[in-house]
Amino acid sequence: MRSLKISIQQQDFSIEFECKALRSTHKDIGALATFTGQVRDINGSDTEHEMVESLYLEHYPGMTEKSLQDIVEAADVRWSILDVCIIHRIGELRTAEQIVFVAVTSQHRRDAFAACSFIMDFLKTSAPFWKKSKTQAGSHWVDAKDSDRQAVESWAEGSQKR
Amino acid sequence: MITVRYFASIREKLGCADETLELPAGIDSVQGLLEHLKQQRGQAWEVGLKNSAVLVAVNQSVAKMSAAIKDGDEIAFFPPVTGG
Numbered sequence: 397m398r399s400l401k402i403s404i405q406q407q408d409f410s411i412e413f414e415c416k417a418l419r420s421t422h423k424d425i426g427a428l429a430t431f432t433g434q435v436r437d438i439n440g441s442d443t444e445h446e447m448v449e450s451l452y453l454e455h456y457p458g459m460t461e462k463s464l465q466d467i468v469e470a471a472d473v474r475w476s477i478l479d480v481c482i483i484h485r486i487g488e489l490r491t492a493e494q495i496v497f498v499a500v501t502s503q504h505r506r507d508a509f510a511a512c513s514f515i516m517d518f519l520k521t522s523a524p525f526w527k528k529s530k531t532q533a534g535s536h537w538v539d540a541k542d543s544d545r546q547a548v549e550s551w552a553e554g555s556q557k558r
Numbered sequence: 559m560i561t562v563r564y565f566a567s568i569r570e571k572l573g574c575a576d577e578t579l580e581l582p583a584g585i586d587s588v589q590g591l592l593e594h595l596k597q598q599r600g601q602a603w604e605v606g607l608k609n610s611a612v613l614v615a616v617n618q619s620v621a622k623m624s625a626a627i628k629d630g631d632e633i634a635f636f637p638p639v640t641g642g
Contacts, residue, residue, distance in 0.1 A: 433642055453641070454566055456634060459618035484641065496642050516642060522620070525641025526566035537567040540638035 397472040398422070401481040402464050404455060409483045409497055418479050418501050425478060425501045429508035431516050433496040435489050439529060439538075446531045451538075453486040453495065456524035460484075467518040471500075474514070475507040482515065484525065517547045560629065562591070565636035571606035581629050588614050588633060589623040611638055 399421075403409075411432055419428060439448050468480050483497040498515050502508040519525075527538040549555065563576040582594050592612075596604045615634040616625050627633055 455641070456563070456565055456615070456618070456636070459615055459634070462618055520639075520642035522639065523641050524565070524615070524636060524639055526637065527640045528566070537570075537637065538640045540640055 397468070397477055397480065399479045400465070400468055401479075401483075402461050403483045404457070404460055404486060405483065406485060406487040408485070408494060411494075411497065414481055414483065414497060414499060418481060418499055422478070422501075424503060426503045427505040427508040428499060428501050429505070429512040430497065430499040431512055432494055433516075434494050435491045437491040446529075446533070448491060448529050448531055450488055450490045450530045451495070452488050452528040452530065452535070453484075454526045454528070455484070455486050459524050463523045464519065467515055467522065470518070471511040471514050475502065475511045476504070477502045477507055477511045480511075480515070482519070484519075484523075486525075514551055517544070517551060520544045521548045560591075560627065561632040562595075563632065563634040565634065567637050568606055568612065568635055572603060581627070586626055586628070587623070588616065588621060588625045588627055591627060591633060592623070592635070607635065612636075613638060 411430065415428060415430065419425060435448070435451050437448050439446050464482055471477060477500050479501040481499040485495050489495060498512055500508045500512040521544050528535055529538050559578050560581050561576060561578050564572050564574055569575050585591050585594055592607055596607050613636050614621050614623060616627060617632050
């Protein structure tokens with residue numbers, strides 16, 4: 397891997413700015429895959445859900461950066477990737493605001509797609525961030541999801557799920 | 559001295575984000591520290607740290623309850639993560 401940017405910040409980010417910064421530095425990039433997560437107003441299933449007003453994001457400074465770096469290093473071992481940028485926002489975030497951005501460049505699309513997806517799956521299950529959801533009824537800490545844990549298991553070597 | 563940090567729902571239940579304390583005599587593992595805190599601090603701590611879903615990090619790396627701890631370590635207790 398050539399470069400890694402990790403930023404944990406309160407302020408919003410510009411997808412356009414970050415993509416341009418990645419693309420303009422080198423000419424060997426053939427693929428740029430990105431993921432952007434944002435605050436959804438509905439949480440839960442079709443039958444049982446709540447309307448979210450805002451989220452509060454807390455993290456463990458120091459460990460967060462270290463954990464993200466470990467995830468990216470694991471991706472770098474598996475795929476041929478060039479540059480990685482991870483931005484995660486913290487603090488109070490209202491619906492439709494951006495929370496997280498992951499961008500991966502590589503020579504070819506398959507590596508960029510796979511590494512970007514792998515990094516997001518592991519970010520959700522091992523990077524020390526916690527969400528508190530604020531609804532009209534009050535606020536509560538969000539529970540970890542089984543589906544997120546299963547997503548990580550599907551990346552295990554030899555797994556038939558992917 | 560050790561530093562102990564608490565995050566998210568656990569921080570709220572205990573009313574404590576972080577503290578520095580002498581490593582109690584005879585305590586040499588995360589599990590030992592956890593039991594010590596639950597016994598010494600009363601019901602709020604017993605309840606706050608009771609959940610089987612309490613995760614732990616030693617020096618900012620995820621660790622097992624059986625992990626060894628020593629003077630100078632930073633130990634953190636937190637619930638399952640929910641970022642992204």
